[in-house]
Amino acid sequence: MDLIVGASSNAVKSLVGKLGSLLAQEYTLIQGVRDDIQYINDELASMQAFLNRTKRAGSHDEQRQDWMKQVREVSYDIEDCVDDVNHRLGHEPRGNGKLMYIRKKWYFLTTMYVRRCIAAEIGNLKVRAQQVSDRRTRYGVDNLRGSSSEPVVADAPTDRVAPPPELIGTKQPVGVEDAMNELGGWFKAEQRTTQQSTEKRFLAIFGFGGLGKTTLAMELYRRFGDDFDCRASVQASQKFNLLMILRSLVKQFHEQQAGASLNDPLEGIEEWGEKDLRKKLVHQLKDKRYLVLIDDIWSVSAWENINDSLPERVKCGSVVVTTRFKSVAVACCRRNGRLYDHKPLLEENSYKLFRQIVSSAPDNASKASLYGQILSGTPDNPTKAPSGDHIVTSASDSPTEAASHGIIISGAVGNNPTKAVAHGQIMSGTSDNPIGDAQALLKKCGGLPLAIIVVAGLVASKLRSGTSSKPIDNYLAEVDKALSGGLETHLSTEGVTKVLDQCYNDLPADLKTCLLYLSMFPKGSFVSRKRLIRRWIGEGFIIQKHGKTIEEVAEDYFNELISRNLIRAVDNSSNGKVKTYQIHDMVLEYIVSKSSDENFITVVGGHWQTPFPSYKVRRLSIHRSAREEKETVERMKLSHVRSLTAFDSFKALHSCLLKFQILQVLDLESCRDLSSHQLQKICKMHQLKYLSLRRTDIEEIPAEIGKLEYLEVFDIRETEVSELPQSVGGLKRMTHLLAGNKSKRKALIMTEEITKMTALKTLSGMGICGTTTAGMVRFTRKTTATGLFKSASRGSCKQVLQALEKLTNLKKLSLYILGKLEEEDEILLLSAIEHLSSCSLKFLAVDDGFTGFLEESLSSSKAPPEHLHTLELCGNLFEVPKWIVSMHGLEKLTLSLTSLRTDTLMLLSELPELFSLTFSLDAAKSKNGSALEILHKNTMNSGGEIFVPDGGFGKLKLLRLLAPFLPPLSFVEGAMPTLQRLELRFRTAYGVHGLENLASLRQIFLAVSSKAPKAAEEKKRLANKIEKNPPTVIVDEYNESSMEVYQ
CATH class of the missing domain: 3.40.50.300 (P-loop containing nucleotide triphosphate hydrolases)
Structure with a gap:
């Protein structure tokens, strides 16, 4: 029930700050209201202190749970009122002088009626806050002593080292x-x-x-x-x-x-x-x-x-x-x-699965021998694992994909070597009877892989965190007792719920809130990690802690849910971070039920039937938009909804859109039936912080978007929007502007108004105009009736490039398209890149469209971007910049295929942290005569074949070659010693040789033309010739229209 604690505490903390701002407004409040607000503020501050204590308590009785519900609801209602005050009264005049005096008096007169209404609302809320406060004392809610045997829940982890980049690989599930x-x-x-x-x-x-x-x-x-x-x-x-x-x-x-x-x-x-x-x-x-x-x-x-x-x-x-x-x-x-x-796992396989999760890979090689002892249970032979176990035993291995559930386990012990002994107790039996305790615990799981996985994740989390001072066998016995009456006699929903309850109750309050938020998404969904994290932040669930940014704290929370096996990684990006995740059906059913009980999230049209909400709806998720769902939504009280997500269709919201006046998060990704008229209504939702219109069919953004002064995330990727109105320059809080279409090479025109968003951290999918612009929506777009879109001129291009340097908070900059720039403009763009790289920039992607910027300007930079973690250079690139060897922190590199040469590979092999290397050329550019000429010249200069040299590439795990045709490529003995995955996407290839020389290769992905099945079979045959640990070969069909260069 600690969801209430986390949600209540965050709600109160957010509100106390807003009340303080309201009190500072001299002319906003009428007589008596200021005292009411001060009283509410003081009461809430006391409540927050109490809630912080309840976070550290293990469990709560019904009285305390009910009181915390009341705190949460009154806090939300007060916050709604405060936000409404700011909207209805606007900004009060400030300054001195006779003119300002007249403006203040006029403001006072015109807002008198509104302020009286607000005063009445605040008076009622004061009474409610006082009643809630009195109720805490009246019914003894103040007593937090509880039982000494109750577990103490730790705070959410924020001191974890980020997990190293890894690749998701499919391994043989246990027991099938x-x-x-x-x-x-x-x-x-x-x-x-x-x-x-x-x-x-x-x-x-x-x-x-x-x-x-x-x-x-x-x-x-x-x-x-x-x-x-x-x-x-x-x-x-x-x-x-x-x-x-x-x-x-x-x-x-x-x-x-x-x-x-x-x-x-x-x-x-x-x-x-x-x-x-x-x-x-x-x-x-x-x-x-x-x-x-x-x-x-x-x-x-x-x-x-x-x-x-x-x-x-x-x-x-x-x-x-x-x-x-x-x-x-x-x-x-x-x-x-x-x-x-399909039967439950046998006892032997249950224990194997449990051991596999708890003893998952260490995070550095220095512990390898110790973990070998743990895994084998034979201290004298530390490197030998039991036969048949697919267990990771070295730091370079990818995470174990455990169980028939397919959960990815990573870093179960993390950075706490002192807990390795406890792991050894489980696996080798050095405690009194840890194996017996583990087997007794597993009997309560009834051979159900899901139950085993989450319980093992709980045990591994305790060992990793170092919060438990008890011997491991005591802890196992404690969990075993908590699961009494579990699944050992027969499989039942109640038994599974008990197992999930135990794992859920061990979560810190903030993590409970973040986990239950996942009930927003439909069953079976593959959800983007970045999408989830940005939404957590938009909802106000994440706060800065221990010197970390709010994004880093959110990443820690996400990684903790992964490590506890409550969600599983489905796919990794080419930088080794989790790209998408999924949640098991039964875990999702559990959190949907819990969210519904606590009125945390209301789901309409979901997989499971949930009761009609008896409270005010705060967060609404619409999975389907048929007539039944539309009628359900129309019967709800929607004026207090702060988060709205719609999947598939927008029809259920057409008639009630104007009711969402205090909405902060609006996610309409992939929604159909969204019109420009409805978009104008959305622009009246003045409290919006997160707005996603990704993959909708919108073509134009109305000028009213500039009124969303609190907007922080704006996602218009994969839409037909090519320009933003001038009013966007007023969006001073914008931190992530996501636009363009990677696969179709469409970009959003970079304007001077965009450069006024100085808080920007991510600016993705941009296009910069020049004297000519190939492959892009014309910059001289016809002016609209409102006169908002202006044709780009030589002067405006210069101004945009000069203003780009102002975005010093940028961490990610993606330029999908560059027009043909004048020499002076190229100098300005290069100067902006150099300046931003010296500030916060960590990710840079530039596609010059074969206009020559990469070859003629960027390669000759005197102040290269040495501190980048990701660099993507696509277009006319015959030779990689010499300064690239100085990028000692570079982890992901994407280059045009035209730069693929033997000497290029020798140069890149010196990059110490390089994890992912991609050479790409899209279908349109492959028809460019200069591209063909460069590829032919590269091959001839390398003796008719591109050779991958031996040595170097000490951390490279992923190599990708993506193009309609590939030159002959040969891996010499000792080449790329740590490479785990090789991706080849092509229509025609002239030969790939020496795969048997890739010592660590685990997977080959081939996407080939349907007209070349023999080539695919030949590659499979060659891969299968690798006698020692032959890699898995996956063959798919090459599709030019869906190939993405930036991934």
Whole structure:
């Protein structure tokens, strides 16, 4: 129940500051109101001190919980009132002189009625605050002594060292090999019967939630999917939506058809009906052997609807289904099917999984021998791990992907070597009976992988944090006692809830708030880490601590949720950081229920039914916008909503948009049906801090955007917006402006008004005009009726480049497009880059569009950007700048393929921290005559082949070559000794040799032309020749339209 503590404490802390600002306004308040506000402010300050004490208490009785609810609600209501005061009264006149005296008197007269209304509201809130305060004493809520046996919850971690960059790799889940071998025969039988039968075949996997059905099905999907002509996977869920499922299938099959994205763009698919989607599926799967995975079907009727949509009498179709219900599984297999009852893990595998998580990789090589002892349980042989265990035992290894749940485990011990002994107690039995304690604890998990994973994450977190002074066997016994009546006798929802309760209650209050916020997102969603963190900050959940920035604290919170296995990393960016995450269905169900109980988040149209809110709605998430959801939203009291998220469609909000007057976070990413008229209404939401219109169909931003003075994050990526109105210069609090389209090479025009946002930390997707602008929306766009957009002139370009230097807080600058600049303008741009790099800039991306800026100006810089962590240079680049060797902190580097030469690789091998190296060239530029000439010249100068030298590249783990065609490339013996993943995306390649010389290679990703299947098979054959630890090979189809250079 500490969600209330965290939410209440943050709400009160935010409000106390606002009340202080209000008290400072001399002419705003009428007589008596100032005293009321001062009283409220003092009461809330006392409440905050009390709440800070409750954060450190282990548990709370019902009286204390109810009182904290009241504190939270009255705090929110007071904050609503204060924000309304600032909006309705505006800024009071300040200054001296006769004219200012007249203005002040006029302001006083014109706002008299409003101030009287506000005075009445504040008087009522004062009474409520006093009642809440009195109630605390009246019912003994002040007593915080509690039981001495109650656990003490620590504060959220803020002193952790950031985890090192890693790559996500798929490893064999624990305890599913027997099932894989058994069900693999079903797929092999399918191959044998392909020529004799055209009937669909079915495999239904059923079992209790959290057993790992989805992971088993996905492992089958990955292992045997390459044997089919095409494949797709969808999630059904409890609230079944046939159109969404059919639409997803059509889109996935569409992406696997050669040239389909160019010749058949699926325009208007969002409006297609069931008949049209079924017809399209029949056409796509004609004469194809296809594989479809349908996850989590809840009813026989849902299954029948999906099955009837898949074509009959095609070449051969195979359908894999997962469900919690045997009756559904039986219905799936009535004809030509196989039923599989997925069982819990055996005791041996449960202990193996638990050990694998708790003893995950150390964070530095100096501990390797100690951890070897821990893992093997044999102090005399520290480097030998038990056979069959896929356990990471060295600092250079990627995180362990543990369990049939697929959770990524990283840094379970972190930076606390003193706790290694405790880990040794678990694994080698040096305590009184730690193995027995661990096995007794695991029995309470009932062989359920999800339960084992979260409990092991809890134990690992305690050991890592060093907050527990008790012996490890005592702690294991304590957790075991808390889980009494768990899952050892039979699997049940109540048993899983007990396990999750124990792990949840151990979280610090702030982390509870951040975790429950994830219930905003639909089941099965892959959510961006950056999106989540920016939203946490916009909601006010994160505050600066211990000298760290607010973003760094948020990163710490996110990493803690990952390390505790409450969420899992799905994909990593090329810089090694988590890019997207996912939350397990049962964990999500748990936090959705908890959020609903506490009126923290209200979900409409979600997977699970939640009661209609009895309190004021504070945070609203709309997962579907059908008639039922629209009617539900219209019945709600929306005037107090501070956070609104809509998925898929905006229809449910059309009629009630003006009711959201105090909204602070508005996320409409990928929403359809958003019109310019509605956008104008959004610009009246004066309290907005976070606004995402990403992937919507908007084309123009209204001038009213300048009224959003509190706006900090504005995301218009992958829209048709190419210019911003002049009014944006007034957005002084803007910290992240995200624009442009990476894959389509579209950019937002850089204007002088944008450079007035001096608080900017991220400026992404910009384009700078010149005398000519190739491949970009014309800068001389026709002036609109409002006269807001002006054509760029030589003078304005110069002014923009001069003003760019003012953005000294910038940490990330991405210039997607450069026009042809005059020599003087190139000097100005170079000067701005040099100046910003000497301030805060850590990320720089420049694509000069083959205009010559990189080669002629940036390469000759006298003050190069030596302190960058990420550098991306794309365009006309024949030779990399010599100063690049001085960038000792560079971790991620992207270069134009035109710079790929043997001497270039020798130069780059000296970069000590380089983690990711990419050479790229998009399809449009590959047709450029100069690009072809440069590539040919590079190859000839290297003796007809580009050689990757031996030595150097001490930390490089990812190498990517992305282009329509690749020159001949050869890895010599000893080349790139730490490389783990090799990505090759091409239409034509002239040979890649020496893969067997890459000692640490684990995965090869090939995206090749559909016209070159023999090349793909040859690469697979070559990879399989690597006898020692052969890498996994993934083959996909090369698609020029979807290839992204900046990733």
